[in-house]
Amino acid sequence: xxxxxxxxxxxxxxxxxxxxxxxxxxxxxxxxxxxxxxxxxxxxxxxxxxxxxxxxxxxxxxxxxxxxxxxxxxxxxxxxxxxxxxxxxxxxxxxxxxxxxxxxxxxxxxxxxxxxxxxxxxxxxxxxxxxxxxxxxxxxxxxxxxxxxxxxxxxxxxxxxxxxxxxxxxxxxxxxxxxxxxxxxxxxxxxxxxxxxxxxxxxxxxxxxxxxxxxxxxxxxxxxxxxxxxxxxxxxxxxxxxxxxxxxxxxxxxxxxxxxxxxxxxxxxxxxxxxxxxxxxxxxxxxxxxxxxxxxxxxxxxxxxxxxxxxxxxxxxxxxxxxxxxxxxxxxxxxxxxxxxxxxxxxxxxxxxxxxxxxxxxxxxxxxxxxxxx
Amino acid sequence: xxxxxxxxxxxxxxxxxxxxxxxxxxxxxxxxxxxxxxxxxxxxxxxxxxxxxxxxxxxxxxxxxxxxxxxxxxxxxxxxxxxxxxxxxxxxxxxxxxxxxxxxxxxxxxxxxxxxxxxxxxxxx
Numbered sequence: 003x004x005x006x007x008x009x010x011x012x013x014x015x016x017x018x019x020x021x022x023x024x025x026x027x028x029x030x031x032x033x034x035x036x037x038x039x040x041x042x043x044x045x046x047x048x049x050x051x052x053x054x055x056x057x058x059x060x061x062x063x064x065x066x067x068x069x070x071x072x073x074x075x076x077x078x079x080x081x082x083x084x085x086x087x088x089x090x091x092x093x094x095x096x097x098x099x100x101x102x103x104x105x106x107x108x109x110x111x112x113x114x115x116x117x118x119x120x121x122x123x124x125x126x127x128x129x130x131x132x133x134x135x136x137x138x139x140x141x142x143x144x145x146x147x148x149x150x151x152x153x154x155x156x157x158x159x160x161x162x163x164x165x166x167x168x169x170x171x172x173x174x175x176x177x178x179x180x181x182x183x184x185x186x187x188x189x190x191x192x193x194x195x196x197x198x199x200x201x202x203x204x205x206x207x208x209x210x211x212x213x214x215x216x217x218x219x220x221x222x223x224x225x226x227x228x229x230x231x232x233x234x235x236x237x238x239x240x241x242x243x244x245x246x247x248x249x250x251x252x253x254x255x256x257x258x259x260x261x262x263x264x265x266x267x268x269x270x271x272x273x274x275x276x277x278x279x280x281x282x283x284x285x286x287x288x289x290x291x292x293x294x295x296x297x298x299x300x301x302x303x304x305x306x307x308x309x310x311x312x313x314x315x316x317x318x319x320x321x322x323x324x325x326x327x328x329x330x331x332x333x334x335x336x337x338x339x340x341x342x343x344x345x346x347x348x349x350x351x352x353x354x355x356x357x358x359x360x361x362x363x364x365x366x367x368x369x370x371x372x373x374x375x376x
Numbered sequence: 377x378x379x380x381x382x383x384x385x386x387x388x389x390x391x392x393x394x395x396x397x398x399x400x401x402x403x404x405x406x407x408x409x410x411x412x413x414x415x416x417x418x419x420x421x422x423x424x425x426x427x428x429x430x431x432x433x434x435x436x437x438x439x440x441x442x443x444x445x446x447x448x449x450x451x452x453x454x455x456x457x458x459x460x461x462x463x464x465x466x467x468x469x470x471x472x473x474x475x476x477x478x479x480x481x482x483x484x485x486x487x488x489x490x491x492x493x494x495x496x497x498x499x500x501x
Contacts, residue, residue, distance in 0.1 A: 036440070037413060040414050041440065043414075237439065241439060304417065327440075328416045
């Protein structure tokens with residue numbers, strides 16, 4: 003499992019995870035906690051109270067310069083022009099053929115400064131891509147190693163964090179963020195509180211310096227204990243994001259998929275700028291994608307898994323499962339996968355079959371999220 | 377981690393307990409359940425199925441992964457633990473007790489000689 007652990011990178015919280023007895027695994031080139039006690043327990047803690055995740059493996063890239071906006075507009079498909087200080091957006095960046103290089107969050111810190119948050123496994127590839135396409139002379143700085151990122155997620159998340167900040171968290175809208183005044187948040191030098199997440203619950207993503215991560219982690223776990231806060235690993239992070247219907251790069255989206263077929267057309271603003279991949283994406287939009295990422299729920303015991311074939315009612319292979327798991331909330335198998343873009347396969351309520359290798363599993367096409375947050 | 381002395385073990389992390397003459401109970405070890413994490417389904421071949429030594433007699437699905445179940449010795453399945461259908465987490469909670477999976481009528485009890493005992497198995501894991 004982790005036999006390559008001597009070559010794996012670690013986050014600033016690695017010792018804290020080991021002290022908690024976490025089961026570790028390799029993910030995106032990092033030795034990361036997959037679970038502390040139980041994926042189902044941690045998952046339910048996030049749905050009913052709160053969970054604290056170390057996601058310091060994620061990459062952060064600072065883009066600075068008078069033409070930073072032009073640069074970002076060129077790089078990503080979504081419209082960075084509508085950002086303002088304290089506003090973030092989800093987007094993808096694409097190849098000229100429309101294939102997805104990565105999905106990311108763009109934060110506007112000020113008019114000349116943007117922070118791009120990218121997937122761990124893609125840091126090297128993305129930074130090279132960003133530098134290659136730097137026609138606007140911006141400064142591109144990879145600050146991933148010195149930046150820690152904690153996700154505090156769940157209905158109790160704001161109540162747990164509020165005592166540590168003057169920022170009124172209930173006034174912090176989704177995809178908005180605020181930098182805490184120096185020293186104001188647990189004495190930390192520099193902290194960004196962002197109302198974002200990957201669980202489908204309300205919550206914060208907390209950016210801080212690597213050397214302050216353990217202090218923030220420990221303080222939050224202590225403060226949250228009475229609220230039912232539990233440390234949560236990447237296992238629960240995956241089941242939570244899948245219940246919420248969020249794509250995972252490397253599974254559901256890759257350089258071989260485009261945003262329209264992945265259901266991410268909403269982050270493509272064809273008329274906002276001449277971004278990389280725009281022409282290809284315009285023609286895909288005009289003709290309609292050939293296939294589509296659909297969600298499905300198992301109608302019998304069994305779990306769809308990444309790589310399983312998707313079969314039409316006549317038994318022919320029509321697609322592949324890109325993500326699948328047992329939904330801890332539904333107690334049913336759920337999954338995402340690509341099928342031909344024809345209503346008989348993509349309309350909610352249609353029946354499909356998954357070939358698990360050992361047997362078949364009947365599923366029904368369902369529009370995510372699979373679990374609706376109250 | 378617990379590996380009772382009265383059991384036989386396989387490299388695939390099943391255990392076997394001789395219960396009554398040629399009848400043995402089979403399940404997965406404490407190590408196996410711990411590696412798998414939360415078990416959500418156990419699917420076992422029906423009673424009467426004849427299984428070869430090292431043959432697959434079912435699958436166990438955890439949230440993260442699926443694993444096949446291998447029979448430690450050849451024989452015929454005489455009982456399956458139907459409680460696991462509604463409470464698969466019993467395998468996590470009590471792998472050597474209520475988490476047993478099948479009972480098998482052994483075809484050749486001398487096959488037991490090739491299995492590991494607790495000392496060897498705990499060294500393996």
